[in-house]
Amino acid sequence: MFAKFRVLWIRPSGLVLTRTTATDRYPMHAGNYERWMAIAIDQCERAIAHQQSPFGAAIVSPDGHLVAAEHNVVAARNDPTAHAEVMAIRAACQALEVAKLRDHWLVSTGEPCLMCASVAVLSGVGAVVYGADNQFIESLGFKTGGVPCEEVFRQSAADIVVHRGVAQARCEQLLRQGSRR
Numbered sequence: 740m741f742a743k744f745r746v747l748w749i750r751p752s753g754l755v756l757t758r759t760t761a762t763d764r765y766p767m768h769a770g771n772y773e774r775w776m777a778i779a780i781d782q783c784e785r786a787i788a789h790q791q792s793p794f795g796a797a798i799v800s801p802d803g804h805l806v807a808a809e810h811n812v813v814a815a816r817n818d819p820t821a822h823a824e825v826m827a828i829r830a831a832c833q834a835l836e837v838a839k840l841r842d843h844w845l846v847s848t849g850e851p852c853l854m855c856a857s858v859a860v861l862s863g864v865g866a867v868v869y870g871a872d873n874q875f876i877e878s879l880g881f882k883t884g885g886v887p888c889e890e891v892f893r894q895s896a897a898d899i900v901v902h903r904g905v906a907q908a909r910c911e912q913l914l915r916q917g918s919r920r
């Protein structure tokens with residue numbers, strides 16, 4: 740009886756109180772988010788220049804070095820899975836010759852959609868940094884799956900910390916620009 744009571748009592752508060760931020764866990768990188776996002780933004784600009792959907796992403800190593808940067812190529816490849824985050828994760832794994840990106844950072848101009856958040860979980864990244872959120876992305880007609888990435892991480896019991904809203908205004912501006920094609 741006691742054990743049952745204890746589980747019921749711990750779970751709801753535990754989920755909320757133990758949530759760690761990216762800055763808590765990796766204080767040494769707190770000043771790097773904007774610089775990393777500039778690389779994802781550069782990819783987003785390339786996507787727009789190549790008539791692709793306006794999304795860019797980068798993978799950064801645990802010690803802060805760029806591993807891969809890619810943009811959305813769904814239209815170019817006729818591949819609905821070719822989102823920027825998936826492309827960047829794939830390129831990083833190939834470059835490092837690994838199937839897991841433990842403690843790496845996924846930096847994306849847009850909040851990872853349902854698919855990309857799931858791939859982030861499978862890839863084992865430790866942290867996600869993004870600019871524009873799903874609600875804004877959906878408002879321009881892009882599909883995200885409608886589930887916040889943090890909800891995917893929570894449901895998957897993935898230990899991924901998130902820092903949102905980095906260069907948000909610029910990411911939103913690029914999304915608007917890319918949606919008007």
Ligand SMILES: [Zn+2]
Pocket residue numbers: 822823824851852853854855856
């Ligand atoms: Zn996606």
